[in-house]
Amino acid sequence: MWVAIVVAAGEGRRMGFKKQFLDLAGRPMWLRSVEAMISGGADEIVVVASPGDVHRMQEExxxxxxxxxxxxxxxTRHASVVSGVKCALELMARHQVDPARSAFAIHDAARPFVAEEDVRRVFEAAIRFGGAVLGTPCRDxxxxxxxxxxxxxxxxxxxFLAETPQAIRADLVSRVYLERPYSADxxxxxxxxxxxxxxxxVVAVTSTAFNGKxxxxADLDYARWLARERWGRAEHADWTRV
Structure with a gap:
């Protein structure tokens, strides 16, 4: 079983707005990231959101x-991931799957362009080795x-410049996320x-395509352009009303 945990709990302090809701060719960015994980083979998706945004995201x-x-x-981001991990563990228990053959992949909602093949490779590497991180060798x-x-x-x-998703085999999750408490500092x-x-x-898995965060x-115009190139003007729901 493959579970993707999409972290979309940002408050938008740097951007001035919550970038997870940025419209990318007719879809909010967080949902584009979710769909990338589904295309990459995720069986279940857990979205980690700010409490005030959960209802809006459920409607979207x-x-x-x-x-x-x-x-x-x-x-903190880590605390958000722990929350998502606990939800993913509940899903895994519900499905009664073998933890040694399952993996959780944590992905930032701000990376909507990740290639589906790269998502699949990260899941597979985590099951084989224990952990995996997608990224790019430093060229500069x-x-x-x-x-x-x-x-x-x-x-x-x-x-190696780390990106997401970053995945872990499910039988190692408790050791990393539940048995090692961290403070905000x-x-x-x-x-x-x-x-x-x-x-x-942790195995380093090299990205095969653009996976910028x-x-x-300054990233917004390029993201909108690339979204139009990749997805065109998809059927556009009025996300401001949901």
Whole structure:
């Protein structure tokens, strides 16, 4: 069983609005990310949302004809993922599947363009090795800077830029997410980091296509353009009314 946990609990402080609701060719961005995970083979989807957004997302999913599960986000990204993981564990227990043959993949709602084949490869790698992270080998020259001055050039041969999804085999989930409490100050910034800290081997899976994260206002125009190129002007529900 493959469960995708789509983290869509952001408050939009950097953007000035909640970017998970950005319209991309007739779908809100969070739903595009959900559909990418479904296309990649996910059997169940858990969406982690801010408590105030759950009803809106449930309605948007209903309009789109998607049956999804929802969990409420926490104070940090890791806390939000833990909430999603607990929901995913309940689903797995309900289906009575073998944890050693199941995996959870955590994906940022702000990465709607991930390739379905890459999603599938991450799930498969997690089941085989324990953990997996999608990403891209570093191609740029990297500088370490302190106080505005370059201190050194960092060798890039072994550097890997992490993306999502990042997946874990289900029989290792408790060890990483339930047995290791984190405070807001020491919370891991991604799931691969949490797996590494718990001693879970993590395989680097190289992206085969653009999987950029929509993070700043400068990303918006490119995201809208790429959405039109990829999906055209899909049938457009009026998302402002659901």
């Amino acid at each position: 999913a209903r309009v789109a004809g998607r049956e999804l599960h929802f969990a409420e986000g926490g104070e 020259t990297v500088k370490r800077v302190e106080g505005g001055l370059v201190q050194e050039t960092v060798p890039r041969d072994n550097l 020491d919370s891991p910034t991604d799931d691969s980091g949490a797996m590494e800290a718990a001693g879970v081997p 929509i993070t700043t206002p």
